[in-house]
Amino acid sequence: MTRGARGIHKYMQINTATFKILTISVALLLTAFVLSLVVCIVTHTSPQSLLASIASEEIRFAIKLSLATSAVSTVMCIAVSIPAAYALARYDFPGKALVNTIVDLPLALPPVVAGVGLLILFGTTSFGEWLSGLGLVFVLTPFGIVIAQFAVNFSFMLLIMRSTFRGISPRYEYVAQTLGCNPIQAFLQTTLPMSKNGLIAGGIITWSKGIGEFGAALMLAGATRMKTETLPISLYLNMSCNDLELAIAAATILIVISIASLYTFERYVRSTHIY
């Protein structure tokens, strides 16, 4: 028997129970790793100073700005994704494959790159100047945060709504049309309510991604204390100037939001029916 064959023989001796223990150990190690990150953050300061930091004016500003910008950008993502996803799910048109690929691109694109693109688009082109003329200034303003969140996150919403609409037969709308609906009424009364779970799941993931958006917002809106300071920006600013307590407060709030939205997302995704 050669050495190699003996090696294979030994390897074959690993039984099912051993294999099970090995794979479960890896899963447990990963869990421990993630938990240790979270625990390290929330136990870094005392609960009292954590609460005091959360109550500070700066963190309260960051919470409000984060909630407001992410709410607006999520609404924008939903408003744009519903018609676009519907078109991509239901209709054929020239260039559809290319459109599908391009609207998915923000999923893969690093947010900082999207941010640079936004900065150039709104800061240097005549389109950007025209918008500024209308009072819509995106560079270094809270509007910029909204647009940055929108640019990076609409693809998640679009992706979820596209597959939700694809899973619903167009015949529901056909029946509704024969029963007296125009195409928009038919959509609003059948496909849209039937997409409820997709909308909720997509909305939550878009919103929680919006809350955490950093790279693109930093590029376009900058990091100005008490002006464009969202929670992740606050974390970054306070880490840079070594104000650890405020940074930890911002991080803790982001953790709570992540866990809550993940829980809700899982709940709705699991209960999503495809009709």
Add this chain to the structure above:
Amino acid sequence: MIRIENVSKDLGEFKLNDATLQIDEGEYFIILGPTGAGKTILIETIAGIYRPDHGKIFLNGADITDTLPKNRQISMVYQDYMLFPHLTVAGNIGFGLRQKKIAKSEITVKTDEIAELLGVSHLLSRYPGTLSGGEKQRIAIARAVVTEPKVLLLDEPLSALDSRTTERLQEELARIHEITGTTTIHVTHSFGEAFALGDRIAVMCGGRIIQVGTPDDVFRRPNSEFIADFVGVENLFRGKSVVHDDIALVRADGISMVSSSLKSGDVSISIRPEDILVSKKETETSARNSFYGEITEVKNMGTIVRVVVDVGVPFVVALTKQSYEDMELLCGVHVWIVFKASAVHLF
């Protein structure tokens, strides 16, 4: 009355090719054909889901080719029900009435009435997800009929159901048609359904309408081998026919028979199993075709027994169970089969 003139529609996968059809007021009209024949496109085009590439559609004389589906007063029922899962049964049935802004109290009255008619009153507060196929289809029919449409379109309404439910719903459809008198277009691939329900049948294949007639017409005088094959005419042969003295002499697979269909040259030949008689002795009858052969197969189909007699070519003969038993027809027994010249259909 609905009239379809030279309607074509190309959806890539499915096609409708130059369809012309007239369906009379109050008629129960069947569109029969195999899967992919273009039946569903045809009725979806009638409903206004698709705009035809060519051709026109008229409803009671008015051109409705460009009318929105919502303004056509044509209702539709699909094979897979398409009940709105987020609405209760009552919500589903009342859907069309709500679009018409009818008063709530009237909607309730009409919903109750139609639910009563279809025997689904006890389900009104349930959601569709929990119902059986038969119940769902009754509700889909109720939803379509309650708006009192001018035309009711049924797309394979019985195909997803088990055979007992199919039978019961088939009777139900006939009853509803009798009560409402609504012009009905029913798409199916089942000749049995077509035969049982249809005043007239249009047979479709490959996006074309290839024959229109009464069920009897289509069954006894199929105008193509495809239809004969499709409607299940069993004694189907090919041969050569020569017409002489108002009678056709047909040779097929080594046997000769006479036919009163006057068609010459290469022909397809069909003889319905019900039109053939069996006797144990050679008897003198007025029937012009008589062959001697051996029984090679017996298929017991309940009340009807199908016996295959090999007379050089196999003939399928249909007998009642009673006469089959009385005559003691078993495999290997030699018999005469007899049929009239008028039973030999050439096409």
